[in-house]
Amino acid sequence: MSTVTVAGPTEMPRAGLRATPWRAALDSLVVMERNLIAYRRVPESLFFSSVQPIMFVLLFRYVFGGAIKVIGFRGGYANYLMPGIYVQTVAFGSVATSIGLAEDLQKGIIERFRALPMARSAVLAGRTLADLVRNVFVVLIITAVGYAVGFRVEGLAGFLAGVGLLLLFAYCLSWGFAVIGLSAPNSETAQVMAFPVLFPLTFAAGTFVPVSSMPGWLQGFANYQPVGEVVAAARSLMVGGPGPAANHVIGTLLWCLGVLVVLAPLAVWRYRTRTT
């Protein structure tokens, strides 16, 4: 080994220690960058998380689509389907937050982070932000596939508003999945734990079929549960119908707020108290 001094308590140039919001934001960006590098280095994970929604597009467009009656959509079922596919994709994508955090716990990285003078919230914020970026990437791919199967938007502004809304929704959902990730014994279990939450939410909604075709007792749930609201909002914004967007947008924002207010502190608490 060379003779460069390894350490010794020498003062090194550094920023102040106070846990300012600015400091926390910078720490979050460092952690986000770290997570994005990992996604880039393991492109398989990104590839397969895109394959699944592509298969769903093809499955519903060409296999089930013919049997599903929707009316009043230009482009027919493709236009009905795509907003639902977007929401389902980003919702499933936010499970990556559970898996990523459970893996970090398992591998002891969180242990290292906890002994560093960084903002407590940065590990979670950095993770959820990286998963947001990941979702943006998957949305781009799905848009290309959607276009190929006949998806045509009403207007660019509405489409972008819809995408923005569902990405916001997925971001908030990530904080919920962070709780699962920080509670699971390992990443495999985290994934298994996330699905019982995700399946009823994504399928018992107007995601792929009109809610009016469901039994009455289910319709209330399907309309007003979080995914139901965001699907309806995204559909109104992207392809103009059915019904006005405003109510569903407000419903979605309320759900986002609710999830954040309840689950983000819970996630931070789990992060602080998780002992292994």
Next chain:
Amino acid sequence: MANAVEATELVKTFKGGVRALEGVSLEVAEGTVFGLLGPNGAGKTTAVRILTTILAPDSGSARVLGHDVVHEAAQVRASIGLAGQYAAVDENLTGRENLRMVGQLTHLTRKVASARADELLARFELTDAANRSVKTYSGGMRRRLDLAAALVDRPPVLFLDEPTTGLDPYSRVALWGVIEELTGAGATVLLTTQYLEEADRLADRLAVVDHGKVIAEGTSEELKARLGATVLDLNMGDDERAKQALGVLAGRWPREPVLSGATVELQLDGGARVVTEALRVLEEADLVPSTLAMREPSLNDVFLALTGHGADADQSDGKEATK
């Protein structure tokens, strides 16, 4: 000298009633190496995790450089470095990226973090592998990177949790050198180990931990002294000569020699001088021993005497609640 680390009556019980720590107190003077010695599951890792603010104790308190580990955790984190036995480095990042990330999270400027990363990579012979993802690193390389990560912001207090467990002999000796270099530069080091030899070699003071309690504390010499001194076995060839030798050697030192068959056993409280004097006296009496053997009481002897089991014995009952 001021204490860099002070712990008072730390108690920690994990879910399922595993009592990891049952009142551990210790003091580490600034600029010294303190060894926490004990078998698997003794509570060493739990103690380190509390001192590094990762875990909160159920009761008791601890201070690092005067800052409380619970109430002033931020200040504590700013002055410590931690290298664990699990080599907590990010597999998907390169070695350089790992060190830069830690540098940025310890709030070094981007430029300083980069320069420091390169310096440490060179110091730990990782420059050639700097741009490879850690996934491709050998176990020894990961451990070196983990240690380098603990040193990024030159922390005055270092916690090394079983730093050499699983290392090959070459890397182990290299790591000992690093630790000596660190204390030479004024750092305080608290290390845990299962290796008696290592504790003996590195630590200024030791605490022997078993079942969550400190069962002995002191310098390695003091601990050995508890078992009595080094023993010199003088084999005189036959019982008759041994008796004669006993006569010649008697009455010279506080501890009287003991006869055991053809061997005279001499306790060396007074150190090496006793050996030279004994040999001179025997030679003058024409009673040169046929063989000589020196027995140093090892820390393993200490452990055996204190706990009733050897230090290498794995305990399943006091399982350390970690991974």
